[in-house]
Amino acid sequence: MSPAEQELVTRSARNGWLLSAPALVVLTLAAVGPLLIVVVYSFLLPGKYGNVVWGFSLDAWSGILYTRDIFDGTLALADAHLSIFWRSVKLSILTTIFTFVVGFPTAWFIATRPQKARAMWLFLITIPFWTNLLIRTFAINEIIRNEGLLNSTLIKLGLITQPIEMIYTDGAVFVGMTYVYLPLMVLPLFAAIDRFDMRLMEAAYDLYASPMQVLRRVIMPVVKPGIVAGSILVFVPSLGAYVTPRLLGGGKNMMIGNFIELQFGQGRNWPLGASLSVTLLIVVTGALLIYVRYANREAGNGQ
Amino acid sequence: MASRGFVLTRLPGFNGIALGVFVALYLPIFMLVIYSFNAGKSVALWEGFSLQWYGIAWANDQVKDATVRSLYLALSAAVISTVLATMAALGTTRRRKFRGMTFIYVMINQPLMVPEIVSAVALLIFFAAIKQATDYQGMGYLIAAHSAFCIPFAYLPIRARLEGMDLTLETAAADLYASTWQTFRFVTLPLLLPGIFAGMMLAFVTSLDDVVITVFVKSAGQDTLPTYMLGQIRRQVTAEINAISTVLLALTVALLTLFFLLTRKKG
Numbered sequence: 001m002s003p004a005e006q007e008l009v010t011r012s013a014r015n016g017w018l019l020s021a022p023a024l025v026v027l028t029l030a031a032v033g034p035l036l037i038v039v040v041y042s043f044l045l046p047g048k049y050g051n052v053v054w055g056f057s058l059d060a061w062s063g064i065l066y067t068r069d070i071f072d073g074t075l076a077l078a079d080a081h082l083s084i085f086w087r088s089v090k091l092s093i094l095t096t097i098f099t100f101v102v103g104f105p106t107a108w109f110i111a112t113r114p115q116k117a118r119a120m121w122l123f124l125i126t127i128p129f130w131t132n133l134l135i136r137t138f139a140i141n142e143i144i145r146n147e148g149l150l151n152s153t154l155i156k157l158g159l160i161t162q163p164i165e166m167i168y169t170d171g172a173v174f175v176g177m178t179y180v181y182l183p184l185m186v187l188p189l190f191a192a193i194d195r196f197d198m199r200l201m202e203a204a205y206d207l208y209a210s211p212m213q214v215l216r217r218v219i220m221p222v223v224k225p226g227i228v229a230g231s232i233l234v235f236v237p238s239l240g241a242y243v244t245p246r247l248l249g250g251g252k253n254m255m256i257g258n259f260i261e262l263q264f265g266q267g268r269n270w271p272l273g274a275s276l277s278v279t280l281l282i283v284v285t286g287a288l289l290i291y292v293r294y295a296n297r298e299a300g301n302g303q
Numbered sequence: 304m305a306s307r308g309f310v311l312t313r314l315p316g317f318n319g320i321a322l323g324v325f326v327a328l329y330l331p332i333f334m335l336v337i338y339s340f341n342a343g344k345s346v347a348l349w350e351g352f353s354l355q356w357y358g359i360a361w362a363n364d365q366v367k368d369a370t371v372r373s374l375y376l377a378l379s380a381a382v383i384s385t386v387l388a389t390m391a392a393l394g395t396t397r398r399r400k401f402r403g404m405t406f407i408y409v410m411i412n413q414p415l416m417v418p419e420i421v422s423a424v425a426l427l428i429f430f431a432a433i434k435q436a437t438d439y440q441g442m443g444y445l446i447a448a449h450s451a452f453c454i455p456f457a458y459l460p461i462r463a464r465l466e467g468m469d470l471t472l473e474t475a476a477a478d479l480y481a482s483t484w485q486t487f488r489f490v491t492l493p494l495l496l497p498g499i500f501a502g503m504m505l506a507f508v509t510s511l512d513d514v515v516i517t518v519f520v521k522s523a524g525q526d527t528l529p530t531y532m533l534g535q536i537r538r539q540v541t542a543e544i545n546a547i548s549t550v551l552l553a554l555t556v557a558l559l560t561l562f563f564l565l566t567r568k569k570g
Contacts, residue, residue, distance in 0.1 A: 009399055009401075012398045012399055012401065013398075013399075013401030013402065013403075015394065015398075016394040016395060016398055016401050016404065016407075017394065017401075017403065017407075018394070019390045019391060019393050019394025019395075020390070020391040020394040020395060020407045020411075022386075022387050022390060022391075023387035023388060023390065023391040023410075023411060023454055023458075024391075024407065024410055026383075026387055026447070026450055026451050026454070027410050027411065027413060027414075027451050027454060028410075029447065029451075030426065030447040030448050030450065030451035031413055031414055031417075031422065031425075031451040031452065032410065032413055033429070034422075034425035034426050034428065034429035035417065035421070035422075035425045037425065037428055037429050037432075038421070038424060038425045038428060041428055051431065102320055102323075102324050103324070105314070105316070105317035105318075105320035105321050105324075106320065106321040106324045106325075108312075108314065108317050108321070109317055109318055109320075109321030109322075110321070112312040112313075121325075123563065124325060124328075124329075125328075126559065127555075127556060127559060128328055128329075128332070130508055130512075130555060130559055131332070131512075131552060131555055131556075132511075132512040132529065132548075132551055132552075132555065133512065133514070134512070134514050134529050134532060134533060134536075135332075135335070135532075135548045135551060135552060136331070136332070138335070138532070138536055138541070138544065138548060139331035139332050139334065139335045139548075140331055141536060141541075142331070142334065142335060142338070142541065142545075143331055143334065145539070147345070149334060152345070152348065179327070179328075179331070182324070182328065186324075198311060198312055201311060201312065202311055205311070211314055211315055214314075215314060236418070237418070237419075239418070240418025240419065240420050240421065242419065242420045242423075242515050243514055243515065243533070246537075247533075247536060247537070256420075257418070257420040260420055260421075260424060261420070261424075261519075264424065264427060264519075270428070273424060274424070274428070277420070277421045277424045277425070280418055280420070280421055281417060281418065281421050284416070284417070284418055285416070288416055
């Protein structure tokens, strides 16, 4: 490279940084920076009326799994916490699996429509994706609550006399999360299926494969990157869900997101809320890193 | 039995499941819209057509107040984040990869990767300290927070537009002795405009929809439409919420349609 070219490259990089700088400043002040403060707060002591007392402590970290007995000060496993973690993981996994089971045929259906109709079906999936999550959760709420559409209809039909308690259960949260996160599964699956070469299917049928075999042995392996992407996109927000479990799960069926909020409200334990937030962030980042590594490997294989 | 003919891409049961999914996806929303026109209070008993819930919502000062605040916030955040995102997109596309470019990507996309509740808690802690130190309780916190998490939504369509743009026009302008600024102002910017509008629209919708971060950041008396709705739904007072939801839905669909028209590929 000549000195003149070198000069151009340096200037291009400098301009790149200068143009990005304002966005980086705002993101540092109102997104990334505060995350670092959360890490610091997780090592402090809770204040009596919320906030923190400055003093180093690991209590917030041991508090994730253990509680201190108020009488003799011994540590014991915090069953309530464990059940919240278990519920969060369980519901997130169930949501991921179920959105895949119904999302895959949906994505397949869209991808195999004629070119013009495809855009319309895709738009129909995209609208809920951009529609307010609160409104969509509310729509489910209106159907399954005790005086809701489903119970009223069943009572009017004489099938039941008392409303079935559907809302404020784990099942309600599961239905709600499946409903709100489904587009996140369908869109990446569609992108993968759209690239799938249908002649592979033809070849498989020519070789006497059954539809089930074609699906499992030919289609699935090829569209796997889409499956992984969709699963991550559904699992990550499910694990950190706040609005859906709050509205459909009520106060008893908390997930991690609501548990974190509790520490900043009635719980008055900001450090514990901070350590829980950091834990959630680590799990989510871990999932994303696994995905990025997987995606890179796939891209490498493709060449 | 008449054979339906062999369609290569048909898999058993798939069409049925897919159509079921579309019905399940839209039925709850349709119900919500229909019952917003119900004359009765119930969400399950149809008592005739009426616009009363729209009237009640319209006459409610809290709703009016929250609507104005939501629009003000979404507009501010959309404009700020779009300006920042446009600059960042110009800085990170169509030039040789430089040291730190990946870092800039990660920073810009960070709001998409961190769970909202974690961002919300982080902002609560940070802004609580500033509120204590400065005594400022205004809208600045919400505008800053929304501007930050809207940046990736504005950035992605602008970047996509830039990458698809023809470099030769700008080279031609430079050949004709246009200054860097003139080239940008009269060639790049007009070509980029659809991407900028698309990005701004996504940022606007994203800010308008936000609940979690707003709940944690807002000071007392700073309800936006979604946080007001959240409170009302919790108390199961919902008839007027149907009407508000319907209006918000219509607005979102209108903006999205516009977005698709702007970003539609020619041909």
